Amino acid sequence: SQQGEEDPQALSIQEGENATMNCSYKTSINNLQWYRQNSGRGLVHLILIRSNEREKHSGRLRVTLDTSKKSSSLLITASRAADTASYFCATPRGGANSKLTFGKGITLSVRP
Amino acid sequence: AAGVIQSPRHLIKEKRETATLKCYPIPRHDTVYWYQQGPGQDPQFLISFYEKMQSDKGSIPDRFSAQQFSDYHSELNMSSLELGDSALYFCASSFPLGARTDTQYFGPGTRLTVL
Known part of the structure; x- marks a missing residue:
């Protein structure tokens, strides 16, 4: 996948710390989405940010979008062991209800 | 709230066999997508x-085909x-x-193992 490259690829932090994950993309988008995947399980939608939004919050999640740099960041505050998972950013290719292109994913480990 | 249902959850097949995966979308959803995730990908x-x-x-390989039925469920056939x-x-x-939402809601997935 060339769209939605995340960094770092793996992140290990202590419970209570904040985790920041970054994603870059190449083409124009109308929105960017973040998903979480627990080991070998389904993808859970976390948050969607539209191209005309710069920042969005949902509980302990904060997402930013910089369309000039074609990048987004996902911040998880006060992390918990249950946040241990892989995180993907995804962008739709095309108009509404179009396929998602996922990045490589970031593996987050939160140590208790 | 109802979620996307997939069956079976696990499937083991031999090479050259066929497999059929089923998907039942959330009620009132009219668009269904299929994705494949290889190990570590x-x-x-x-x-x-x-x-x-x-x-x-x-x-999607030519060996695969899919369709959506009148009740909106979908099947992925793999030969x-x-x-x-x-x-x-x-x-x-x-x-x-x-x-006014582009969110896709994912099912739990079917793990296919081909031996």
């Missing part, structure tokens, strides 16, 4: 359906299975166009 789009018609096609087909197969569904 990101999900890759295979195919999608809107109102029972194929709406987009990705990197002449190869070892490389071993992966997690996800189905996702979304609200109708014009619902």
